[in-house]
Amino acid sequence: MIQFKPFPYHRGDLGKEPTIVAHDCHTEELCSNVNLSRLLEAVPHEKIKTKTPSQKWQEAFNTHKISAPELVELFENDDSDCWIVLHEIEDTPMLRHLFLEMAAALSSSLLPTYGRVKLCTGSLFISRGAATTPYHMDYGSNLLLQLRGKKRFLAFSPNDPELVSKQSLREFFGGEANPPSLQYDPSFEQKALILNLEPGLGIYMPSTSPHCTETRNHDLCVTVSLSFVNPLADQLRRTSLFDLKLPHLRFAPDGLKNGLVTCYEAFRQARGNYRPRHKSFKPMTPPLTY
Incomplete structure (x- = not known):
């Protein structure tokens, strides 16, 4: 079960703005340490990347490759801060059913303009300790579900020109992963949809919705994401x-x-x-x- 929960001051059609999601997809079979270890072994190593955990929200987003032994040590060391992402895993047998359920929820709940999954890619984010995701935006719309642990999540409207200017869009779609004109300002927080994500909660974000996150403790945090391109994004x-x-x-x-x-x-x-x-x-x- 995946349900979209528009809040009282939601503007426009469902799908146009970031939206809270409720779900029951957080199963022990999926995100236990044992099964996460199996998943790390099953996913091709070139699809796994890490990030310096403690980036500031205003810094440029970055990821880098990691060797298999380093990955195992990072995952198993409960005292270390970590930020690991598994990319392009929508067809991975352990997760395929979940991604199909996410895609079906999007297509049945949102107008085709926002919810048609034309092309997609699946990701799994594993974080612990002082792990942050800097302020950035994505080409694809995103449906994220929190499966384990807790994460503070700030999502911003892609329809606010103060946050997402036309210049930022030109730079981003022109090839700038970190557009120079897309800059985080603490004053933006008053415009954010702020969620303390925990298992059973999630968020939907349209294409180019700026967002940033932080994990605040050493309990392992697991978030799954289906990122998709719909006609409006194209x-x-x-x-x-x-x-x-x-x-x-x-x-x-x-x-x-x-x-x-x-x-x-x-x-x-x-x-x-x-x-x-x-x-x-x-x-x-x-x-x-x-």
């Missing part, structure tokens, strides 16, 4: 790229921008020289039925 990406490449034509209607970039990308794809920036997003196999 339109936003294409119009932002148009504005970046042709700034003197920014006055053109967004529909025209989207159509021209769509045609250009289809032409490049037909010629075999188009490589999407976000290659980790793929159709879930076998295909989902809507």
